[in-house]
Amino acid sequence: MEDIKVKEVKAFGTSAADAPLEQMTIKRRDPSPHDVEIQIMFCGVCHSDLHTARNEWHGTIYPCIPGHEIVGKVVSVGSEVKKFKTGDFAAVGCLVDSCRECEYCIEGLEQYCAKGNVQTYNSADKHLGKQTYGGYSQSIVVDESFVLSVPENLDPAATAPLLCAGITTYSPLKHWNVGPGKKVGIVGIGGLGHMGVKIAKAMGAEVIVFTTSAGKFEDAKRLGADDVVLSKDREQMKRYAGKLHFVLDAVSAQHDINAYLNLLRVDGSLALVGAPEDPLPVAAFSLIPGRKSFAGSMIGGLAETQEMLDFCGKHNIVADIEMINMQQINEAYDRLLKGDVKYRFVIDMASLS
Ligand code: NAP
Ligand code: ZN
Numbered sequence: 001m002e003d004i005k006v007k008e009v010k011a012f013g014t015s016a017a018d019a020p021l022e023q024m025t026i027k028r029r030d031p032s033p034h035d036v037e038i039q040i041m042f043c044g045v046c047h048s049d050l051h052t053a054r055n056e057w058h059g060t061i062y063p064c065i066p067g068h069e070i071v072g073k074v075v076s077v078g079s080e081v082k083k084f085k086t087g088d089f090a091a092v093g094c095l096v097d098s099c100r101e102c103e104y105c106i107e108g109l110e111q112y113c114a115k116g117n118v119q120t121y122n123s124a125d126k127h128l129g130k131q132t133y134g135g136y137s138q139s140i141v142v143d144e145s146f147v148l149s150v151p152e153n154l155d156p157a158a159t160a161p162l163l164c165a166g167i168t169t170y171s172p173l174k175h176w177n178v179g180p181g182k183k184v185g186i187v188g189i190g191g192l193g194h195m196g197v198k199i200a201k202a203m204g205a206e207v208i209v210f211t212t213s214a215g216k217f218e219d220a221k222r223l224g225a226d227d228v229v230l231s232k233d234r235e236q237m238k239r240y241a242g243k244l245h246f247v248l249d250a251v252s253a254q255h256d257i258n259a260y261l262n263l264l265r266v267d268g269s270l271a272l273v274g275a276p277e278d279p280l281p282v283a284a285f286s287l288i289p290g291r292k293s294f295a296g297s298m299i300g301g302l303a304e305t306q307e308m309l310d311f312c313g314k315h316n317i318v319a320d321i322e323m324i325n326m327q328q329i330n331e332a333y334d335r336l337l338k339g340d341v342k343y344r345f346v347i348d349m350a351s352l353s
């Protein structure tokens with residue numbers, strides 16, 4: 001490990017899968033020549049934070065400080081930093097490093113780094129040892145190559161969720177060529193899903209929302225959906241059988257994936273971004289008769305994340321948020337599990353003082 005100076009900062013995290021989050025102290029490194037030190041103003045609350053804090057994907061290292069939708073102000077920069085200066089707004093998403101030399105990193109697909117990316121929390125920390133700590137904290141120090149610029153016209157708090165929910169939906173929508181003339185289904189209107197609706201609409205597609213919540217119908221239309229389907233109602237589901245070019249599934253819990261594969265046209269694709277704890281059984285005959293593809297997608301690379309932020313800046317897209325204090329995080333997790341959020345909690349980090 002490098003011999004570097006550290007400073008202690010306040011953070012919020014958990015020391016066990018079944019323990020509530022509470023205030024803790026963590027160490028942040030002093031900025032090295034390529035580092036940017038960011039005072040965190042806002043951090044979005046992603047369902048992945050909850051999955052990780054509660055060890056639902058197994059492999060959580062404790063203590064765990066979640067948070068990967070970070071917007072803040074630059075408070076210091078290393079001597080070699082070119083892109084940022086003190087006082088700038090800056091953002092950090094799900095990645096803080098990667099090998100930077102494998103074929104995927106060179107292509108700008110750092111999220112699929114062959115040697116393993118370094119995620120903002122719960123990854124091995126190359127600098128200080130132990131694990132990386134996320135955005136539920138007062139500050140973070142990140143190599144400038146992994147720091148993003150925030151469009152000036154967007155509200156900084158409502159921009160925070162773009163750093164995960166925004167890029168996780170933008171990347172597959174772009175990869176599967178969503179745009180004019182395409183009918184696209186978005187399944188699950190939570191943090192990711194509501195961003196998926198806004199972005200797919202801005203890309204020019206016809207957007208159909210599939211929700212288990214009748215209470216989200218009006219919102220789905222306001223977010224830009226051309227039509228809304230109550231996914232629990234078989235008759236309503238039949239309306240789109242065999243009609244969709246692409247389906248983006250952002251559901252966080254167990255559900256019947258075959259019902260959504262059935263909505264695809266011949267050669268259509270369903271990409272999973274939602275990451276439930278248990279496997280989702282797929283019937284062979286949900287795929288074979290229509291040469292359909294069942295795929296997955298993980299966040300996005302750095303260049304694409306900046307592209308997404310610029311796209312959102314151009315189209316005036318931000319998340320619909322409910323601001324909370326850091327001390328309300330346990331209550332927010334309980335509400336997230338009930339689908340009771342419209343549509344992303346964002347923590348006002350000034351409350352952690
Ligand atoms: P969220 O805000 O909690 O939204 C999840 C939505 O799923 C809910 O609003 C609800 O939508 C639907 N849902 C929940 N329980 C359901 C159930 N039992 N049956 C059917 N639908 C249900 O979560 P999020 O932050 O958007 O994250 C969604 C998932 O994506 C999580 O698993 C998260 O870990 C994962 N994720 C993946 C990536 C990636 O890179 N692939 C990145 C970030 C997050 P309706 O009320 O509309 O039905
Ligand atoms: Zn996330």
Ligand code: ZN
Pocket residue numbers: 098099100101102103104105110112113114115116
């Ligand atoms: Zn790599």
